[in-house]
Amino acid sequence: MSKGDDTRRRIIEQAAAIFNQHGFEGASMSGLMRATGLKKGGIYRHFSSKQELAAAAFDYAWQAATAARMHDLAEVPNSVDKLMRFIANFIERRPSVPGGCPALNTAVEADDGNPLLRRLALKAFREWRKRLAIIIAVGIKKREIRRGIDPKALATLIISSLEGALTISRLEKRQHALTSVRLYLERYLETAVRSGR
Amino acid sequence: MSKGDDTRRRIIEQAAAIFNQHGFEGASMSGLMRATGLKKGGIYRHFSSKQELAAAAFDYAWQAATAARMHDLAEVPNSVDKLMRFIANFIERRPSVPGGCPALNTAVEADDGNPLLRRLALKAFREWRKRLAIIIAVGIKKREIRRGIDPKALATLIISSLEGALTISRLEKRQHALTSVRLYLERYLETAVRSGR
Numbered sequence: 001m002s003k004g005d006d007t008r009r010r011i012i013e014q015a016a017a018i019f020n021q022h023g024f025e026g027a028s029m030s031g032l033m034r035a036t037g038l039k040k041g042g043i044y045r046h047f048s049s050k051q052e053l054a055a056a057a058f059d060y061a062w063q064a065a066t067a068a069r070m071h072d073l074a075e076v077p078n079s080v081d082k083l084m085r086f087i088a089n090f091i092e093r094r095p096s097v098p099g100g101c102p103a104l105n106t107a108v109e110a111d112d113g114n115p116l117l118r119r120l121a122l123k124a125f126r127e128w129r130k131r132l133a134i135i136i137a138v139g140i141k142k143r144e145i146r147r148g149i150d151p152k153a154l155a156t157l158i159i160s161s162l163e164g165a166l167t168i169s170r171l172e173k174r175q176h177a178l179t180s181v182r183l184y185l186e187r188y189l190e191t192a193v194r195s196g197r
Numbered sequence: 198m199s200k201g202d203d204t205r206r207r208i209i210e211q212a213a214a215i216f217n218q219h220g221f222e223g224a225s226m227s228g229l230m231r232a233t234g235l236k237k238g239g240i241y242r243h244f245s246s247k248q249e250l251a252a253a254a255f256d257y258a259w260q261a262a263t264a265a266r267m268h269d270l271a272e273v274p275n276s277v278d279k280l281m282r283f284i285a286n287f288i289e290r291r292p293s294v295p296g297g298c299p300a301l302n303t304a305v306e307a308d309d310g311n312p313l314l315r316r317l318a319l320k321a322f323r324e325w326r327k328r329l330a331i332i333i334a335v336g337i338k339k340r341e342i343r344r345g346i347d348p349k350a351l352a353t354l355i356i357s358s359l360e361g362a363l364t365i366s367r368l369e370k371r372q373h374a375l376t377s378v379r380l381y382l383e384r385y386l387e388t389a390v391r392s393g394r
Contacts, residue, residue: 021309025222099309104364105255108305111367112218112296122368153377160361160378161354168357169302171319180350181357188385 008046011036016057016064020099023109024054024117053114058120061095061102066128068093079139080194083158086132087185090162091178100170103128103161129155146195154193157186205243208233213254213261216237216295220306221251221314248313255314258292258299259321265290267328275389276336280355282383283329288375297367300325301360326352343392353388355382 007149014035018027029040032053036043075081099105103124110118112133132155139145161181167176211232215224226237230251233240244250266286273279296302300321307315329352336342358378365374 023220023306024224025220026306026310100305104361105305107364107368108297108302109220109223111364113223118368125365125368150377152373153380154360156365156374156377157358157381160365160374161358162361163259163364164301164357164359164361165353167304167308167360168347168353171304171322176349177353177357180353183350184354189348 004046005137007042011038011043011046011053012056015053016061016097017099019054020061020097020102020105021055022099023105024114025109026048029055051114055116055120057101058106058117058124059098061097062087062120062124064097065075065095065102068095070131072089073135076191079135079142079144080189081187081195082139083132084186086135087162087182090166091175091182101166104167125159129159132158143195149193160184171185201243203361204235204239208240208243208250208297209233209253209257212250213294213299214296216251216254217258217294217299217302219246219296221311222300222306224251252313252317255299255303255317257261258294258296262293262299263294263325267290270332273381276332276339277386279332279381280329280386283332284355284359284379287363288379289384290373295337298360298363301364322356326356340392342390346390358382368379377380 015027015032018031018035022028022031027050029050032043033040043053047056069086071089073082073089074086076085086102103121106117106121107125111141129152131150136145136151136154138148138178140147140149140151161184164177165177169175212224212229215228215232219225219228224247226247229240230237240250245252266283268286268290269284273282290390301319303318304316304322307319326349330348333342333346333348333351337344337346337348342360358381359375362374362378366372
């Protein structure tokens with residue numbers, strides 16, 4: 001990795017925390033300069049615009065969030081247990097980029113605004129739902145999950161309820177919302193999703 | 198209402214749409230001037246700061262959202278049916294202020310930032326959860342809802358899953374996420390919450 005690549009990567013890492021905590025509009029040039037330790041020209045040598053930097057920062061933050069949530073999932077053989085592990089990871093593993101879920105943050109800020117960031121958030125949600133839906137579809141095939149379950153709908157329920165609870169928990173600075181939703185989801189997976197073979 | 202009060206109210210109404218769609222940071226003075234048809238001085242004759250205007254706009258947007266969601270709830274006698282009606286209202290009734298849920302939008306933007314707006318979003322979520330929890334607690338008392346149900350936890354599940362699904366639906370410009378979550382919640386209320394008297 002050249003020195004330029006290294007600097008670029010460092011800018012993205014630092015900017016990801018700023019954008020994820022303060023949003024695209026809320027991230028100021030002075031904040032980005034402080035975080036990276038670079039002057040404006042030093043940042044814009046690597047990125048043509050604030051939007052290009054924000055897009056790279058989103059990708060970085062989303063990869064970090066995905067790594068935390070998918071951690072060790074491949075090691076869990078049973079599909080329902082995989083979903084349980086995913087839920088536990090979402091709640092217990094703190095991603096390396098602070099500020100909550102990058103997809104949710106970007107979705108809420110960009111749904112009536114910035115089209116590039118909006119597209120990235122949409123892609124992130126769809127990939128995430130797809131990953132969970134595949135786990136569920138495989139589970140049905142392996143008869144670990146009941147046949148009547150709709151993979152896309154169940155994936156949507158898990159994602160929606162965790163994202164909503166994360167918002168409330170971050171606001172309250174208490175785990176209550178996440179813990180309540182986790183309990184419901186686990187009970188639901190155990191009683192209505194897991195195959196009763 | 199004096200002419201000054203009338204102008205103030207009109208500014209709040211117009212500003213609520215701007216803030217709810219673009220956020221506190223994303224709402225520009227030029228956008229606020231365009232929406233209200235007033236010059237900067239005309240707006241600041243009524244509000245001491247952008248933050249004071251944003252706080253009044255939030256209260257206005259939150260009242261509009263609450264009115265839509267709670268619409269006709271008093272007319273539904275059974276507690277479980279009240280929850281069902283609430284869910285239907287949330288999905289079907291478009292509040293008069295565009296831009297999605299004001300509490301969610303403000304929570305996501307302000308959780309790492311603006312303390313006044315953060316406090317307003319927190320208060321909104323708590324009041325909302327409290328309203329639903331009271332419906333559930335009354336339902337348990339009236340034996341319409343099973344005794345084992347935790348009012349606060351069930352209220353949290355309903356709010357979290359609807360808010361998460363609203364985010365995805367707004368991003369996808371499709372109702373799928375809201376429809377999926379509604380189906381789950383209705384089935385859950387019918388099979389695990391409604392008392393089997």
